[in-house]
Amino acid sequence: MKKRDWALVIGLVFATWAIDQLTKVWALNNLNNLEFYGPLGLVLHRNPGAILGAFSHLPPLLRVVCLSTGGAFLIFIYGAFQYFIPKRFMILRIGMSLLLGGILGNVSDRIMAGSVVDFLVLGNQKYFSPAFNFADAIQWVGYGRVVLA
Secondary structure (H helix, E strand, O other): OOHHHHHHHHHHHHHHHHHHHHHHHHHHHHOOOOEEEOOEEEEEEEEOOOHHHOOOOOOHHHHHHHHHHHHHHHHHHHHHHHHHOOOOOHHHHHHHHHHHHHHHHHHHHHHHHOOEEEEEEEEOOOOEOOOEOHHHHHHHHHHHHHHHO
C-alpha cells in the first residue's frame, strides 16, 4: 500500500476519534434536557457500560482493564488486516478505519471518565431511540462499508 493510502486510512481513524471527542465536549457544555429538532433529539446521557450498558456492573478497575485490553487487541487486529488486505479493497480499509476510530472514541471515554457521553436520539417526544453519539453512528457507517466490500 502506498504512503498516501496509509495516510488516508490512519488519518480517518484519528479524524473520527477527534470529531467524536469534540462533539462530546460540546454536548457536555451545552446539553441537559431532551430537545427535538425534527426527528433528531439532543440530550446529555452518560453510559457507564459498553454496548448498551454491558459491563456496567463490573468494578471500575476491572472495567478499565477489560476495555483497554480489548482496545489494544482491536488496534493490533486492525494493523494486521490493513497490512495484509490487498490494496484494491479500499472500501474495506476505509470501513475498518471508521470502525476503529469510533471504537477508540468510546473506549477512551470509558478509560478516562468511566463512562461514555451519549447525546443523540432519534424519534419524537413520546417515542425515541436509546441515546448514542457520533462514534456510534460512524461505526454503523463503517459496518456498512465492510459489508459492501
